[in-house]
Amino acid sequence: MHDVAELAGVSIKTVSNVVNGYPHIRPITRAKVEDAIAELGYQVNISARNLRQGRTGMIGLAVPELSLPYFAELADSVIRAAEAVGLTVLIEQTGAVRARELEVLSGQRRHLTDGLVFSPLSLGPEDTASFAVDFPMVLLGERVFGAPADHVTMNNVEAARAATQHLIDLGRRRIAVIGAHEGEEMGSATLRVRGYQQALAAAGLQVDPALIGEAGLWHRSTGAEAMRRMLDSGVEVDAVFALNDALALGALHVLHARRVAVPEQIAVIGFDDIDDGAYSSPTLSTVSPGREEIARTAVDLLVARIAGANDALPYQQVVSDYSIVVRESTAGAGSTTLAVDLAGSAGSRTGAL
Amino acid sequence: MHDVAELAGVSIKTVSNVVNGYPHIRPITRAKVEDAIAELGYQVNISARNLRQGRTGMIGLAVPELSLPYFAELADSVIRAAEAVGLTVLIEQTGAVRARELEVLSGQRRHLTDGLVFSPLSLGPEDTASFAVDFPMVLLGERVFGAPADHVTMNNVEAARAATQHLIDLGRRRIAVIGAHEGEEMGSATLRVRGYQQALAAAGLQVDPALIGEAGLWHRSTGAEAMRRMLDSGVEVDAVFALNDALALGALHVLHARRVAVPEQIAVIGFDDIDDGAYSSPTLSTVSPGREEIARTAVDLLVARIAGANDALPYQQVVSDYSIVVRESTAGAGSTTLAVDLAGSAGSRTGAL
Structure with a gap:
């Protein structure tokens, strides 16, 4: 920078202004500085500048x-x-x-x-x-x-409990989970399954291990596989809580292919409120995690x-905060408007660890 | 670095090894260097190092x-x-x-x-x-x-022509486009509409401006809106070429809500081959752009x-290369396996500009 200033016959401050793109520099001054920079092969060391500024x-x-x-x-x-x-x-x-x-x-x-x-x-x-x-x-x-x-x-346990409660409120009693991770010590799957179990317990329903479907990564493909396995097992199911929306969309795909009416025979709710769920057929009920x-x-x-x-x-x-977004996959084709139940409206909670 | 080496009583090479995390450095040597670095407030200037190495x-x-x-x-x-x-x-x-x-x-x-x-x-x-x-x-x-x-x-014009040809081959004659950008000089919309027009012309079909639906950004929401406008206009439509899959999924959503049978009344093909389309109901025919x-x-x-x-x-x-992926939205519910027509099998073309 010193060399550039000397060659251009200007101050170091002026070189800095040109390099940093400040306005109000006379064109002739700018040209001198730029020529000097070109002549010396000076590289604007943005990294170094950032490090100097610390940001x-x-x-x-x-x-x-x-x-x-x-x-x-x-x-x-x-x-x-x-x-x-x-x-x-x-x-x-x-x-x-x-x-x-x-x-x-x-x-x-x-x-x-x-x-x-x-x-x-x-x-x-x-x-x-x-x-x-x-x-x-x-x-x-x-x-x-x-x-x-x-x-x-996000409040995984409570949100999952609310999603399961929504299915119980519709009269469903054989509620399957898709996306469990057996043996996982901590994670979204573990917490959401816990909320599901709490909701069943509160309603006096037994947790049937045959209704808990495993799925590794939470993709559409793994949701489809888990849904297929569950149907093939012959276990009685009248609702599905998929631990995320991608799994739910995979499950809907299989239910559609097998001519299972959603939600009449099997109601489906997901988790995440991704854009896809608002446009699927049927549209997907879900948990919006904020x-x-x-x-x-x-x-x-x-x-x-x-x-x-x-x-x-x-x-x-x-x-x-979270909320339950009710769409066709639980409320049926008549539900043209979205009912949003602000289950988590108690507000965000902040606390020191 | 020189100062650190002097203070620690080691060579510059040793400082460099410590800073770069090389193994096989005696703990006492490492401690000396680290103390010296702390004392001098020396910052490992990774940016500068990268710049020096040029990568x-x-x-x-x-x-x-x-x-x-x-x-x-x-x-x-x-x-x-x-x-x-x-x-x-x-x-x-x-x-x-x-x-x-x-x-x-x-x-x-x-x-x-x-x-x-x-x-x-x-x-x-x-x-x-x-x-x-x-x-x-x-x-x-x-x-x-x-x-x-x-x-x-990607070969937009040819791929769009192949997608439109697929609809013509199914006997469709009133083929709408969704996602056009009127006035666009160059872009995917312009090129894909051109391919659509070429396919119609080759089949001796007229291009009806009433069948060209505009949509700004190519989202599900804009596809739904464009489909709604087209249906509301009362124009006769027996197929839709949506210029991307998101638009197509939005259109499918509206057709489902209006109880229009896909593909019986209106066949739909998209463009992009995103994962969603393989799991929608009906599954979405599309162009895979490679x-x-x-x-x-x-x-x-x-x-x-x-x-x-x-x-x-x-x-x-x-x-x-591109290929046409045929699924239920054009081939009907019977199409359990995907027919992939390697329309672009002539291979990639490379050329100097």
């Missing part, structure tokens, strides 16, 4: 899989929330691979961004210590609780940590 | 909207293709906003990555000059042709440009 204006978002609609829509929401406060989001896909998720925590790429929003799927409770990182981070999801980081989560709120809260918490505004505060855990 | 091991991917399934799935494919060659992908969402797309080209963030895969949606033919950037870039999509960059595209091939080719071209391997070659334009 990049960017935050990272690490999610398992963008081809899962929930994460694609979550990424979209985080990007919009970040944009509202002038931040750009760089997205990384971990593929839910353990080594990649650990790499995210190792901070190898932290110099690119001011902080990170991280939704792990492979790391679990046994990895809590790995979350003690030295850069601003906000955690999403249900794999790890009690990590030394701000955490935005995706926009989750994204906005995560960005707000991250911004506060980046600014050091929360340095004196303990790590926050914020639980987002 | 970041990362490539950028800029797409309009991740909440559009096509782009979410494209991102997933690019990430997998990049992973196969050891590269990490950082994704940026432009929102199809002109200023953001120009920002991508300005290279403000080029120091983060070794190169860029860019799918513009707002910039058009009048912006071709802006694509003359000084970093490795591969262009996707149909908004700009002839830009000074490698370009991977998304995996597009992603793999784009990454391969970018890697070659980054390595300088193609420096002597003119910019490449690669056109991916």
Whole structure:
């Protein structure tokens, strides 16, 4: 920069102004500086400048899989929330691979961004210590609780209980679950199955293990397979609580192919409120987990940590509101308007860990 | 680094080994170096190191909207293709906003990555000059042709002609289009409508302007609206070619709500082959544009440009294969297996611009 200033015959300040694109610089001055830069092969070292300023204006978002609609829509929401406060989001896909998720925590790429929003799927409770990182981070999801980081989560147990209760209220008694993860210590599946069991218990219904369908990754294809297996087993079913919407859409596909009337013979509810569910045939009842709120809260918490505004505060855990969205797959074809039951209207709860 | 070495009483090489996390360093040596770093407040300047090495091991991917399934799935494919060659992908969402797309080209963030895969949606033919950037870039999509960059595209006109021909082969004569962009100079809509018109002309059918439905962004919601408007207009329709699958799924939603039998009364075909279409009711016939091939080719071209391997070659334009995927929305409920017509089996065509 000094060499450029000397060659151009201007001050270092002027070189800086030209390089940083300030307005109100005389064209002749700009030309001199630009010529000097070209002559010296000077490269604007943006990285170095950012490091000097201590900020990049960017935050990272690490999610398992963008081809899962929930994460694609979550990424979209985080990007919009970040944009509202002038931040750009760089997205990384971990593929839910353990080594990649650990790499995210190792901070190898932290110099690119001011902080990170991280939704792990492979790391679990046994990895809590790995979350003690030295850069601003906000955690999403249900794999790890009690990590030394701000955490935005949804009320999985209560929301799942409300979804199951909705099916019970319709008179259903043989309610199947699709998407269980047997042996999982902690995660969305475990928590949602717990809510399902609580709802059955509260209604005096037995939990029948034959009604709990496993599915590894929560895709349409695995939901279709689980639904097929359940029908083939011959077990009596009059409703399905699919642990996410992709599973539910896969289940609807199989029910349609087998000529099973939805909701007359089998009512179906999902979880996530992805866009697809509003356009499927029948349209899909679901749990809206407050995706926009989750994204906005995560960005707000991250911004506060980046600014050091929360340095004196303990790590926050914020639980987002949820609501039950009633559509045709439980209410029938007559339900042309959407009934939204604000089951989670008690408001978000925030608390120190 | 020199100061750290002096203070720790070790060589610069040893400091470098510690900082870079090399194994086989004696704990006492590591401790000395770490103490010296702490004392001097030395920051590992990874950005500077990357700049020195000239590589970041990362490539950028800029797409309009991740909440559009096509782009979410494209991102997933690019990430997998990049992973196969050891590269990490950082994704940026432009929102199809002109200023953001120009920002991508300005290279403000080029120091983060070794190169860029860019799918513009707002910039058009009048912006071709802006694509003359000084970093490795591969262009996707149909908004700009002839830009000074490698370009991977799909055969929109021929694929759309094949999709329309499929409907004509079923005996349909009143074939509507959903998703047209009136006044668009260049883009997927323009090219796909052109293919539609060519197929009609070849079959001796008139193009009826009343059958061309406009839709701005190609979402389920806009597809539903366009379908509703078309039905309300009272125009006779026996088939719909929706210019992407999201539009088609929106149209199917409206046809289902209005009790129009698909495909008996109106056959529907989409474009993109997104995962949703394989699970909708009825399942959606579509054009598979070779998304995996597009992603793999784009990454391969970018890697070659980054390595300088193609420096002597003119910019490449690669056109991916396409195929027609026949499902229930055109073939009826009996079509339990998918018939895949390799209409584009002539192979990819590569050529200098």
